[in-house]
Amino acid sequence: MKNIGFLSFGHWAPSSQSGTRSAGDALLQSIDLAVAAEDLGADGAYFRVHHFARQLASPFPLLAAVGARTRKIEIGTAVIDMRYENPLYMAEDAGAADLISGGRLQLGLSRGSPEQVIDGWRYFGYAPEDGQTDADMGRRHTQVLLDVLKGEGFAQPNPRPMFPNPPGLLRLEPHSEGLRDRIWWGSGSDATAIWAAQMGMNLQSSTLKDDETGEPFHVQQARQIRKYRDAWAAAGHARTPRVSVSRSIFALLNDRDRAYFGRGGKEQDSVGYIDAQTRAIFGRSYADEPDRLVDQLRQDEAIAEADTLLLTVPNQLGVEYNAHVIEAILTHVAPALGWR
Template sequence: MKKKIGFLNFGHWTPSPHSQVRTASDALLQTIELAVAAEELGVDGAYVRVHHFARQLASPFPLLAAMAARTSSIELGTGVIDMRYENPPYMAEDAGAADLISAGRLQLGVSRGSPEQVIDGFRHFGFEPADGDHAAMAREHTRRFLDLLEGEGFAEPNPRPMFPNPPGLLPLKPHAPGLRQRIWWGAGSRATAEWAADQGMNLMSSTLLTEDTGVPFHRLQAEQIERFRTAWAAAGHDWEPRVSVSRSVFPIVDERDRAYFGRESRSQDQVGMIDGGIARFGKTYAGEPDQLVRDLAEDEAVAAADTLLLTIPNQLGVDYNAHVLESVVEHVAPALGWR
């Protein structure tokens, strides 16, 4: 299957002398530079992770707009925005503006979010979940956000406005046509993938699932994708969804690669605990290109997805990460029929 290939940048920074990304400014500016480099290499997407209260990328829309201003064709996205923290109307305005700047290239991944750096951080942003159910609050924020992206009027106009109003109820502006169909839900389980399908969102699945049935990670994720597509068909949406999966893939083509990732060639799935529940984590793919081609050809979830997001070690700097992306695009993707 032909695939879109993108990178997913967590945007870590640390003042360590071993890091090429030592400040928040470094993380932001290098993310922009890597998007430019990736577009030149023919990579299809530049995605950023969103984490609050951490030395990582946290405010995606200024960054996405800056990436859009420096590029012309690459998709720009998030993986994922924690909807527990988001004010849906303000987010709809920010997203609309960034999408218009990009000429319709935004692909926004949203979700309930991952374990936090602080206790109930969303409360510091002014949000109090009813009955303490923060996952339900994230879903409700998402539904409201999706409704607002439709661009329909809902607000009663002031009879004495500062500027003349058109007739009828007023929508939020700016409105970005088509963005509603470019929203993805980061699903951690088979059930949440089915919920995403019901809501009419694309599916974004990462390198972990918040459940474990004893089968290999890629097989459980492939079942998640199958359930999503079945639920999508049952919901009767009139457009075809997209599905992305994330993987850590490091072709070893020189001594730098071997030094950084040679030991990861023995990586295996792991089962652990996250948010108080069992989870299965996917392995890292590292090795000679021929071996990676053989290994990835057996990954059922990668085969089922139309988009592959490569998680990158951003603290190794723009040049090295561009090298990793180039190695995948040139040495791995063609042999698998992705290009």
């Protein structure tokens, strides 16, 4: 059995070729897709966060709105770039969104990836400390967030407050109990997966990671997951961690599916550089008739290792078509693989 959700980047473009032509379209259609996915029996609605781009950016208004419109589906991010975040303000926003949803928030974070502008986090008022990198800054912000999500008091109360205070040091409010255990780390390497385990975060691994061995993407990703679980066990955490992977998977059921995705071209991994030093491997996409798709997915070692699968969706094709994409996997592929 696997949790199966969707992952949307929330692209929009003011073009006649796009079904999502404005930021408002992207946000409202994201809410509608989450409602449709819940009706279909999907387990999660996840959203990517990018700044300075025609994509979804500030996640918490969207997450709160999805939480208010749905009842069961997990709502989350994959991922929030922590270089841009004030962790205390973020803890308040996350606590509010989690309470609105009734404790369904699954918050995916990361140290970030190359963005649309140079050092975009500087425009948000953040800079690494002396001797540190922007990645160090993202992890430092994350550690502060994890600490305050514990709900422990840390701030000295005013002896003459506007409103009465509870006794002792004050914590951030609203506090949502249990949210600390629903924080995920988007890891692009084996080392950061191990760090996530040591910090007690769940693991998100996408279709991109550092090319550390030259092996196929799914083999490297499966090894990353096993190293993460070994590090989790060594750290002695009490709970069982969760692990997600994301994939582009399309079951070709009709002529429209074949027109969009049946022409091939991404059946193999690809290798490139995400910055001047980092060689990365990008995982393949899957698009085929359901029976052949099942055979191909059985060979994916990382999907087998993970308990959660996030289906990346082409959101600019509209809510109705994306609901069809999700339903096709849930109905024609997942049962044959034992995921349902």
